Amino acid sequence: MVVKIRKDNKGLLVSLLIGLVIFTLVAIFFTFDLLPSLKNGSYNSLMSWRGALTARNPTEKVIIVSIDDKSFEELGQFPWPRNVYGKVIEKLKADGAKVIGLDIEFANPSPSEENDRAFARAAKKAGNVVSVSTVTEDNIPVGNSFIPYKKYNLPIKVLNDAFLATGYSSLQPDVDGVIRWSSLVAFRDREDEVKKLSYQKAEKYYSFALTLSAIYLGKTVQEMIDTVEKLDTDYIRGTNVYKKNNSILINYEGKPKTFRNVSFYQVMDGSFKKNTFKNKIVLIGATSDVLHDEFLSPFVAAGNMAGVEIHANVIDDILKNEFLVKAPPVLVLIVIAFFIALTLFLTTRYNPFLSSGLSLLLYFGFLFLSLDKFRSNYWIDISHPLLALIITYITNVAYRTIIEQRKSKRTKTLFQRFVSRQVVEELLKQGSDQISLGGKKQKLVVFFSDIRNFTTMSEKLPPEEVVEVLNFYFKEMTNIAFKYGGTVDKYIGDAIMVEFGAPLVRPNDEELAVRMAIDMQERMKELREIWKNQGKEPFYIGCGINSGEAVVGFMGTERKMEYSALGDTVNLASRLESLTKEYHASIIISESVYEKVKDIVLVKDLGEATVKGKTIKTRIYDVLGLKKQ
Numbered sequence: 001m002v003v004k005i006r007k008d009n010k011g012l013l014v015s016l017l018i019g020l021v022i023f024t025l026v027a028i029f030f031t032f033d034l035l036p037s038l039k040n041g042s043y044n045s046l047m048s049w050r051g052a053l054t055a056r057n058p059t060e061k062v063i064i065v066s067i068d069d070k071s072f073e074e075l076g077q078f079p080w081p082r083n084v085y086g087k088v089i090e091k092l093k094a095d096g097a098k099v100i101g102l103d104i105e106f107a108n109p110s111p112s113e114e115n116d117r118a119f120a121r122a123a124k125k126a127g128n129v130v131s132v133s134t135v136t137e138d139n140i141p142v143g144n145s146f147i148p149y150k151k152y153n154l155p156i157k158v159l160n161d162a163f164l165a166t167g168y169s170s171l172q173p174d175v176d177g178v179i180r181w182s183s184l185v186a187f188r189d190r191e192d193e194v195k196k197l198s199y200q201k202a203e204k205y206y207s208f209a210l211t212l213s214a215i216y217l218g219k220t221v222q223e224m225i226d227t228v229e230k231l232d233t234d235y236i237r238g239t240n241v242y243k244k245n246n247s248i249l250i251n252y253e254g255k256p257k258t259f260r261n262v263s264f265y266q267v268m269d270g271s272f273k274k275n276t277f278k279n280k281i282v283l284i285g286a287t288s289d290v291l292h293d294e295f296l297s298p299f300v301a302a303g304n305m306a307g308v309e310i311h312a313n314v315i316d317d318i319l320k321n322e323f324l325v326k327a328p329p330v331l332v333l334i335v336i337a338f339f340i341a342l343t344l345f346l347t348t349r350y351n352p353f354l355s356s357g358l359s360l361l362l363y364f365g366f367l368f369l370s371l372d373k374f375r376s377n378y379w380i381d382i383s384h385p386l387l388a389l390i391i392t393y394i395t396n397v398a399y400r401t402i403i404e405q406r407k408s409k410r411t412k413t414l415f416q417r418f419v420s421r422q423v424v425e426e427l428l429k430q431g432s433d434q435i436s437l438g439g440k441k442q443k444l445v446v447f448f449s450d451i452r453n454f455t456t457m458s459e460k461l462p463p464e465e466v467v468e469v470l471n472f473y474f475k476e477m478t479n480i481a482f483k484y485g486g487t488v489d490k491y492i493g494d495a496i497m498v499e500f501g502a503p504l505v506r507p508n509d510e511e512l513a514v515r516m517a518i519d520m521q522e523r524m525k526e527l528r529e530i531w532k533n534q535g536k537e538p539f540y541i542g543c544g545i546n547s548g549e550a551v552v553g554f555m556g557t558e559r560k561m562e563y564s565a566l567g568d569t570v571n572l573a574s575r576l577e578s579l580t581k582e583y584h585a586s587i588i589i590s591e592s593v594y595e596k597v598k599d600i601v602l603v604k605d606l607g608e609a610t611v612k613g614k615t616i617k618t619r620i621y622d623v624l625g626l627k628k629q
Contacts, residue, residue: 015348018395019340026336026388030381031329036175038383043180043249046374046382047298051254054375058253059316061216063280064261064308065092066287067104074265078291082106083115086122088267088284093126096278101212102131103169103285103293103308106155120162130215131155132208132311133166135186150186152205165215167208171295171310172247178296179305182314183247184210209314216281216319250310251317251324251377255302259312261287281315283308327380335380336388339363343392352397359389439553444565445500445509445545445593446573447486447517449477452540452581454494460537469536470494476527477520484516489564495577499565502552510547510596514623517543517587542580546573546590575611576620587623594621602627 029035050056065088072078085102092100110116123129134153139146152168154160172181184207206214214223253259264284266272285308286293294304317323342362346355363386370380451457451473458466474491481488481498485506489497498516500509520543528538548569555564576588583606594603602624608617 014399015344015396018399019344019392022388022392022395023337023340026340026384026391027333029387030332030336030384035387038387039381040174040176040178040180042381042383043379044178044298044300046371046379047252048255048301049371050374051252051299053371056253056258058259058312059319060260061280061319062259062312062315063277063282064259064287064312065264065267065282065284066261066306066308067264067285067291068287069290071264071268072288072290075268079110081112081115082110083112083118084268085284086119088264089119089122089126089129091267091270092277092282093128095272095274095276096280097128097282098279099128099130099164099212099215099281100126101167101208101281101283101311102129103208103283103311104132105134105153106131106159107134107153109156116156116158120158123159124162127164128215129163130165130167130208130212131159131163132169135168165211167206167211169307170207170209170247170314171307173295176296178298178300179310180250180298181247182209182250182310183207207314209311210318212281212283212311213315213318248314248317249324249326249379250313251322252298252313253316255299256297256305256309259309259316283312283315285309285311322377325378327378332381332384335366335385339366339385339389340392343389344396347393347396347400352400355397356393359393363389439551439555441549441551442505443501443548444550444552444569445513445547446550446565446570447496447498447500447513447543447545448574448577449496449498449517449520449541449543450577450580451494452542454539457537457539469531473527476523480516480519480523483519484512486513486516487563490562497570497574499552502565503563508596510545510593511600513545514587514589514593514597514601515626517545518623518626521586540586542577542585543587544573544576544578544580544589545587545593546570546576547592547596548572572611572618579609579611579620583620583622585622589621589623591619591621594619600627601625 029038033039067078075084085104089100133155136151136153137148138151139148154166155163160166168186170183170186171179172183174180186205186207262272262276285306287306287308289304293307295307295310297305297310299305339359339362343355343359346358349355350358366385367382370382373380461469474496477496478488481496484500485504486498486500487502489499491497498513500506500513506512520541524541528540531538546569548567550565550567550569552565553563555562555566572590576590580586580588585604585606588606589597589603603621604624606620606622608619611618
């Protein structure tokens, strides 16, 4: 009865467990944003790649007046007298600027009150000037303690009264310092209400970019509020781009210096082209590195971006209604699950090199799809799926490696008793698929050897000496069998059974078997001389070799099994060994073996013989030795 070792589903179950654990971990990381650098990196990469591959068109409605190094050379040391800003506002208004945004703080008086008043007169006359303000955390003493509150730092009164409006600087650096978010609406605490421990009259205020956009669109204050509320409920929160603090992801138009700009001194001396600023939002702000009003942008390789240009990008988003929409979390989780399942399948089915290549190839396909969607202002996170892929690959490959090592160890344990170390190593090199667990019909070359007159010899010697001689004989013959790559099947009393072709098949198995038999007979001559000199009784052996189909594999029961072969081929090999006594031959081979080795061995044709258990006669040959080459 052939007993097959069944393959269980343990590997599949472990892979599923690995996938479930990894999905749970990555899903937690993604959902709770425990690794913000991943999402941030996804945003940076997609934004940079889109900027490099796609030509975008920033709105022509925004233009920047740059306080740059050339302006310092032309107008002198900074800060300039504030009447300079008044003159620039007059020039811009005269050229048709629809709204002028000052990305400069004026929270403190200048050394010259007259210059402040001149600046204020020009701003009030223009009627379209908006100034940026800042929000800071402050503490108000109440009794014996301090209460924190948000303070809105307005320009000095003479300027604040002259400006059409103010808007707070809404740029919010992430943990890595990159500006990705811009808040549109916030609330500030009234100092008098905080002192009364009442927070019921907190006031809503708006960002610099939103304020400029609303004024440009000709909105009244109430309409501006309505616009903000509409953005809050419809455009932004409804499309998943609004955060809890009323912030939008900035949909950058490109790397630094994407928006058109004119140097401050050129406006001051009137050297700009007429109608340059007509019907435009004009932003005045620092672009010189010296003033340090610059921030990290997603375009890290392109250097820092001036704050005034970041405001320009936010205004661009609002005016063009091109907000960056984030993919729903459930979609990202589906993508994560897909890559975990895909990587598990590939690493289980293919070798690590091929599976890694296929996994990355499919990930790059997803990457290009994500980039294409990003061009349409739709952001699918690419980092967490990659993290899932990498963790799954490493974990499953490590698990598979451990399993293969265990299989290799098990293979060595199974076969090192039967075959040489070289054959075991070759089996491991070719993989476990070369090993047939259970009975399998295949071509084999089977060898039998037997000691002549063993019964008579054993009767003349003490039992312990018989065992000693046999063990020594088996050791010597087994070494020769291993030398030629044979599989020692079993010892049957004083007989040895060796196979070629299982578990490893070679094209010259017949030749190896014959050479092994010749080598064994030569070694027996040497051993007989040794035993003779030791006063021990020498003996002779006979060998039989046959080839053909046989069933080979692990046979027995679950409690006890061994690697062996059975069938007519095996039986005939045993009968050929028995015929060596009748024909007084050392090695007898069948015709099937002879046809494979006739070019290398000298034989004596013994004709056709009737073999016990066979009705058809079999042609046999006595091997005399190897032909001289």
